[in-house]
Amino acid sequence: MPPILIDTNVLLYLYDHNQLSKQGQAHRVLDGLELSRSGRLSVQCLAEFFSVATRKLSPSLTATQALHQVSLFSRLWPVYDLTSMVVLEAGRGVQDHQLSYYDAQIWATARLNQVPTIFSEDFSDGAVLEGVRFVNPFASEFELENWL
Numbered sequence: 179m180p181p182i183l184i185d186t187n188v189l190l191y192l193y194d195h196n197q198l199s200k201q202g203q204a205h206r207v208l209d210g211l212e213l214s215r216s217g218r219l220s221v222q223c224l225a226e227f228f229s230v231a232t233r234k235l236s237p238s239l240t241a242t243q244a245l246h247q248v249s250l251f252s253r254l255w256p257v258y259d260l261t262s263m264v265v266l267e268a269g270r271g272v273q274d275h276q277l278s279y280y281d282a283q284i285w286a287t288a289r290l291n292q293v294p295t296i297f298s299e300d301f302s303d304g305a306v307l308e309g310v311r312f313v314n315p316f317a318s319e320f321e322l323e324n325w326l
Contacts, residue, residue, distance in 0.1 A: 179216040183288045185298030186226040193235055200316050207315045214326040217255040220287040224248050258291050285310055
């Protein structure tokens with residue numbers, strides 16, 4: 179199976195008790211990515227998960243709980259480093275494609291690591307940017323079996 183980069187929002191919905199349908203879908207998607215061994219993460223997503231989970235979720239995770247979850251995510255899937263090349267490519271994504279910087283950094287991580295798909299609800303579903311496809315796993319027409 180081709181690798182799939184998992185954006186932070188998919189990880190966060192595991193703990194968002196205010197979005198129960200998305201929480202259930204996040205569990206299904208992440209379980210499928212774990213079983214198929216096709217999930218990938220970026221350092222950025224792990225950092226964002228920790229920050230948002232401990233400050234913005236309601237109820238928030240404790241630092242201990244968030245750290246445990248980041249450790250688990252890191253063991254489940256390969257994690258791509260944030261490098262100077264990723265920063266430069268993200269800057270090009272902002273310049274050439276008008277992406278916000280942190281969205282561009284996710285795109286750049288996928289592109290430079292030859293990951294053809296990003297699961298995220300933060301991009302236009304189905305859009306392809308220089309060979310990287312954005313897929314919203316929370317869209318009504320999304321079918322997990324098509325990606326695993």
